[in-house]
Amino acid sequence: MNPKEVSELLRTRRSIFPGNYTGEKVDDAIVEEMLENANWAPSNKRTEPWRFKVFTAAGLTTLAEFQSNLYKELAEKKGTFNEKTYNMLSTKPLKASHVIAIMMKRDEKESVPEVEEVEAVAMAVQNMYLTATAHGIGCYWGSGGITYLEEAKPFFGLGKTDQLLGFLFIGHPKATPETGKRNPIQDKVEWVRS
Numbered sequence: 001m002n003p004k005e006v007s008e009l010l011r012t013r014r015s016i017f018p019g020n021y022t023g024e025k026v027d028d029a030i031v032e033e034m035l036e037n038a039n040w041a042p043s044n045k046r047t048e049p050w051r052f053k054v055f056t057a058a059g060l061t062t063l064a065e066f067q068s069n070l071y072k073e074l075a076e077k078k079g080t081f082n083e084k085t086y087n088m089l090s091t092k093p094l095k096a097s098h099v100i101a102i103m104m105k106r107d108e109k110e111s112v113p114e115v116e117e118v119e120a121v122a123m124a125v126q127n128m129y130l131t132a133t134a135h136g137i138g139c140y141w142g143s144g145g146i147t148y149l150e151e152a153k154p155f156f157g158l159g160k161t162d163q164l165l166g167f168l169f170i171g172h173p174k175a176t177p178e179t180g181k182r183n184p185i186q187d188k189v190e191w192v193r194s
C-alpha cells in the first residue's frame with residue numbers, strides 16, 4: 001500500500017450532500033463493499049456495536065414517509081411544526097441512491113462505556129466514507145431530523161439502550177468536490193518529549 005495514496009484518499013474525502021447527487025443509482029456492490037469495510041472497524045472488547053439499515057429504491061420513500069410523519073406528529077404536539085422541515089424530511093432521501101441508517105447496538109453486558117460504542121460506530125462510518133471516496137461515490141453523515149429520537153427507535157428495531165446516530169446519504173456526485181478546509185493540526189496537538 002502506498003502511504004501517499006492513503007493520505008490523498010483521507011484528505012480528499014469530502015461530505016457530498018444529496019442536492020449534489022446526479023440521481024443515478026450507485027451499484028449495490030459498492031454499498032456492500034462499504035458495509036463490509038465498516039465491519040472491519042475496531043471496537044473495545046470486540047463488541048462490534050455498529051448496525052445498519054439500508055434504504056434504496058422504494059425503501060427511500062418508506063424512510064421519507066416515516067421520518068416526515070414522525071416529525072409532524074412530534075412537532076405538532078410541541079407546537080413547533082415547520083412546513084419547510086417537513087418538506088425537507090419528505091424529499092431528501094429521494095435524492096439519494098441509498099441511505100444507510102447509522103445505529104449503535106448496546107452490548108447486553110454493557111462491558112464498555114457507552115461513549116466507546118459510539119466511537120466504534122463512528123470509525124465504521126469513516127470506513128464507509130473512505131470506501132465511497134475510493135470509488136468516486138459521494139456520501140455524507142447527516143444527524144438532523146429524527147436522529148437520536150426515542151420515538152424513532154422501534155421503526156429501526158432498536159431497544160432503549162441502543163442509539164440512532166444518523167444517516168449516511170449516498171449518491172453519484174454531480175461534480176468533483178472542492179478542496180476541504182481545516183485549521184492547522186499544530187493548534188490541536190501538544191507533544192511531550194521530556
Ligand SMILES: Cc1cc2nc3c(=O)[nH]c(=O)nc-3n(C[C@H](O)[C@H](O)[C@H](O)COP(=O)(O)O)c2cc1C
Pocket residue numbers: 013014015016140141142143144166180
Ligand atoms: C457525526 C456527524 C454528524 C454530521 N451531521 C451533519 C448534519 O446534520 N448536517 C450537515 O450538513 N453535515 C453534517 N455532518 C457533515 C459535516 O458537515 C462535514 O463533515 C464537515 O462540514 C466537514 O466537511 P468534510 O466532511 O467534507 O470534510 C456531520 C458529520 C459528522 C461526523
